[in-house]
Amino acid sequence: MPKYSYELDFGGGDVSTTTTPAATTTAVSTTTVTSSESAAPSSSEKPTTTAGPATEDTNATSKFYSKSFRPFILNLRTAAIPPIPTIGPRKCGNVEDTDICYYENSREPCDICEGVMCPVGKKCVKRDKMCLADCVCEKDTDVVDKDGICRNPCYKNQCQNGGSCVVDANKLSKFRCECLKEYEGVLCENMHNFCLDPKPSFCPAGQYTCQMLGFQNYTCECAEGFFYDISGKTCVKVGEIVNITLVFKQTYYSELYNNVTHPEAIEARRTISAAFSKIYGDHLIRLVFDNFTQGSLVANMKLMLKLDDSGAFRSNERIFKQFLLDCDTQNTACFGSLGKAYLPYDGWAAKDERCGNVVCPQYTVCEPIDGQPGKTQCVCIDGFEATGSTVDNQGRLIQLCEDIDECALNPCPTVEECQNTPGNFTCTQDTTIATCPSGSKIVVTGPFSYRCECSWIYAGSDCRFRELLVNFVFNDAIPQVDTSSL
Numbered sequence: 001m002p003k004y005s006y007e008l009d010f011g012g013g014d015v016s017t018t019t020t021p022a023a024t025t026t027a028v029s030t031t032t033v034t035s036s037e038s039a040a041p042s043s044s045e046k047p048t049t050t051a052g053p054a055t056e057d058t059n060a061t062s063k064f065y066s067k068s069f070r071p072f073i074l075n076l077r078t079a080a081i082p083p084i085p086t087i088g089p090r091k092c093g094n095v096e097d098t099d100i101c102y103y104e105n106s107r108e109p110c111d112i113c114e115g116v117m118c119p120v121g122k123k124c125v126k127r128d129k130m131c132l133a134d135c136v137c138e139k140d141t142d143v144v145d146k147d148g149i150c151r152n153p154c155y156k157n158q159c160q161n162g163g164s165c166v167v168d169a170n171k172l173s174k175f176r177c178e179c180l181k182e183y184e185g186v187l188c189e190n191m192h193n194f195c196l197d198p199k200p201s202f203c204p205a206g207q208y209t210c211q212m213l214g215f216q217n218y219t220c221e222c223a224e225g226f227f228y229d230i231s232g233k234t235c236v237k238v239g240e241i242v243n244i245t246l247v248f249k250q251t252y253y254s255e256l257y258n259n260v261t262h263p264e265a266i267e268a269r270r271t272i273s274a275a276f277s278k279i280y281g282d283h284l285i286r287l288v289f290d291n292f293t294q295g296s297l298v299a300n301m302k303l304m305l306k307l308d309d310s311g312a313f314r315s316n317e318r319i320f321k322q323f324l325l326d327c328d329t330q331n332t333a334c335f336g337s338l339g340k341a342y343l344p345y346d347g348w349a350a351k352d353e354r355c356g357n358v359v360c361p362q363y364t365v366c367e368p369i370d371g372q373p374g375k376t377q378c379v380c381i382d383g384f385e386a387t388g389s390t391v392d393n394q395g396r397l398i399q400l401c402e403d404i405d406e407c408a409l410n411p412c413p414t415v416e417e418c419q420n421t422p423g424n425f426t427c428t429q430d431t432t433i434a435t436c437p438s439g440s441k442i443v444v445t446g447p448f449s450y451r452c453e454c455s456w457i458y459a460g461s462d463c464r465f466r467e468l469l470v471n472f473v474f475n476d477a478i479p480q481v482d483t484s485s486l
């Protein structure tokens with residue numbers, strides 16, 4: 001392959017180009033530029049060569065038609081040769097700690113992902129604040145598995161027990177399981193605990209307790225101190241439970257004893273319940289029949305009542321007795337076909353249930369607050385005094401109690417020692433001032449107790465009683481009593 005030599009005369013001399021089969025040596029008056037094969041002209045644009053003397057350019061200007069030098073026109077008399085541009089791809093990077101990528105040694109912006117080939121399913125992105133290219137999944141919701149392949153997070157469908165896998169819109173590349181109502185857990189792996197629901201379907205309104213019995217099976221009962229109301233659908237707080245015995249002397253049933261399914265027993269319950277509903281209205285929570293006796297109808301039942309608006313219940317007995325009195329004086333059939341009802345002397349036994357399930361701290365006892373329905377407080381028991389108060393997490397007032405030193409009031413006789421105990425005191429004899437009769441011995445039995453050990457002629461705890469001496473004289477086998485010493 002021939003090489004080309006260009007002889008440049010910056011002083012207006014000749015420019016000549018010669019071609020030799022191998023190496024070419026050209027006499028250069030000022031500067032010699034040798035173009036290698038990579039800069040050689042193409043076959044269609046070869047420079048003109050002559051074997052003879054060079055022709056003079058009258059404008060002292062040479063045009064280079066080499067592929068590498070075509071864009072440049074040099075004034076041979078005044079211009080310097082510019083640097084040859086870099087051949088091949090340029091490096092892309094960032095300068096001055098900026099987020100913009102530039103070509104190396106240039107202020108021309110560049111795309112760091114230009115020419116980067118990512119695997120199928122991935123795309124090239126510029127790393128934040130760095131001119132580095134990363135291949136990431138084309139879909140923001142996809143994740144890279146252990147083999148480096150982008151997949152939808154739900155491609156394995158890890159949800160159990162019929163759960164549905166859903167891509168989490170709030171956490172891209174994550175998934176969540178939508179479980180059937182019978183299951184719960186991240187992967188629907190656990191049986192759903194219906195008792196933890198805000199309101200289980202089969203539980204009553206109000207305060208209740210719930211217990212799981214197995215798969216989709218649970219039971220609900222009213223919480224302690226609460227009972228189903230008359231509708232059987234709501235648990236309400238009971239203010240008072242009354243054991244009532246009613247006697248219907250004019251009614252005789254022979255088959256009602258503990259026979260709750262007997263038609264006459266069903267009718268009796270319905271009639272009595274209607275009467276109590278009329279008396280107490282929505283204050284009636286429930287009426288529970290214990291049994292009916294044989295013969296004249298005697299109904300034993302439990303009456304459960306709410307507190308009235310003032311928080312008191314003490315008028316309930318008076319209201320009921322007045323109802324019975326009105327029925328008697330006005331000859332009104334208050335209990336329908338059952339006739340008149342009589343309340344025995346002990347037929348009304350009421351129990352205050354406002355503190356039924358309240359647990360107070362040590363040395364305090366629950367006390368209802370009259371005028372405030374459902375409100376209770378824990379006050380100091382006898383023998384303690386309140387030094388302050390606090391409020392528990394249910395808003396209940398709790399008195400802070402301190403033991404009263406009763407011994408400071410000198411409650412014991414002068415010959416006894418006072419010993420204070422929590423909430424009380426005891427009086428014991430002081431052995432230091434204890435006395436026993438002459439001839440007796442003091443025996444200490446404790447820090448504040450003693451006994452007298454009597455001589456043979458005295459008896460009793462304090463040896464103050466003389467023994468009765470009896471001498472038996474045998475006379476004809478008949479005992480005689482010698483009383484001379486008495």
